[in-house]
Structures are given as C-alpha cells and as structure tokens.
Amino acid sequence: MDVQKYEKKTLWVVLLTMATMVVEIAFGLSTKSMALLADGIHMGSHVLAIGLSWLAYVLVRKAQNSRKFNGESxxxxxxxxxxxxxxxxxxAVVILYEAVRRFIEPADIVYRDAIMVAVIGLVVNIVSAFLLHHDHEHSDHNIRAAYLHVIADALTSLSAILGLLAAMIWDIPFIDTIAAVISSAVIIKWSIGLLKDSGMVLLGMKESHSHDHHPHHH
Structure with missing residues (x-):
C-alpha cells in the first residue's frame, strides 16, 4: 500500500473541505439557511474526520519506518x-436535532445564495471523492471512512439543493427540513456499517487484509 500517496491525497481533501466549510458557515449565517449552516457544520465534522485519516497515514508511515513498532500498522x-x-x-444526530428544531420554529431563507453555496459544496465533495477513490477501499477502513465522510457530505449538499429548490418553487419551506432528516438517516446507516467493520478488525474478529507487508503491484 502506497501510504505516502494516500497521505498526500487525503491532505488535499482536508484543505479543500476546510475552505468550503468556512464559506458555507459564513453564508449560512448571513442567509439564515438551515441547510447551508448544517452543511457547513457538517463539513467541519469531515475536516476533523478526514484530518484524522490523514494523521493515521502519517502514523502508519512513521510506524513502518520505525524499528521499534512491531504491531500491525x-x-x-x-x-x-x-x-x-x-x-x-x-x-448525523446533530443534523436530525437541528432539523426538528427548525421544523418547530421555521425561519426565512434567502434561497438563491443558499442554493449557490450548496452547489459549490457539492462540487468540492465530488472532486474530493475522486481524489480519495482507490482500490484498497474495502481493506483500508481509514480511506473508506474519509470517503464516506465526503460522500455523506455530497449527500447533504444535494439534499440541501433539492430541498431549497422545492421550497423556493412551491414555497414549502419545510422540504428543506425533510431533506436534512433523510440525509441523516442515510448517514447513520453508513456510520454504523463502518463502526461494525472497523470494530471487528480492532477486536481481531475478522482479519484485515492490510497486514501483508509486501507492496501491492498494480
């Protein structure tokens, strides 16, 4: 596994996501769009999580170069x-909570700006997904996690766009909220799958494929 290559790619995604997050939160506050703010805050969670993935690669690289470390990197x-x-x-739980609260006290949304920034968010996520996509996804829970975060983010951006468009066209503001609820349900399902698979490797119940130390030749 070419750790350094993934390390670089992951870092790029972290930086991309961080920039988008700042923009989305700023616009979310100024346009009072729940969807945008949710997407921005959500991006923050991905900056954290993908940052963690990047750090894991740094640690693996150090571990592989170190004589003292003899565990499974x-x-x-x-x-x-x-x-x-x-x-x-x-x-996902935070988004659910926010959506429900917004459902109870609706707010006015500046649709155009909100949709524009959500589209930017979506594009960034698609670029990130391409950057992170690689062959070892199933055996490497680290990149799979980063990848899921990016896809989850694309999903919230997409649902924000669709929700905002529907709300704008048919003047039904709570579609925004429903979109947020559906997104979080899907994300909860993904995160549980990831926890199950990576947890099994950690407990040694299922052997991970990443402990062969020969570099993979493509």
Missing part, C-alpha cells in the same frame, strides 16, 4: 476509521 487505519465513524454518527 493496518490496525492504526482501522482505529482511525472507527473514530471517524463515531464522528459521522454524532453529526
């Missing part, structure tokens, strides 16, 4: 994936 990746899954789960 693959376990580091599963641990990072597991922690990342927990962050994902937590944020």
């Amino acid at each position: 693959g376990k580091i990746l599963s641990l990072s994936g597991y922690s990342s899954g927990l962050i994902l789960l937590l944020f």
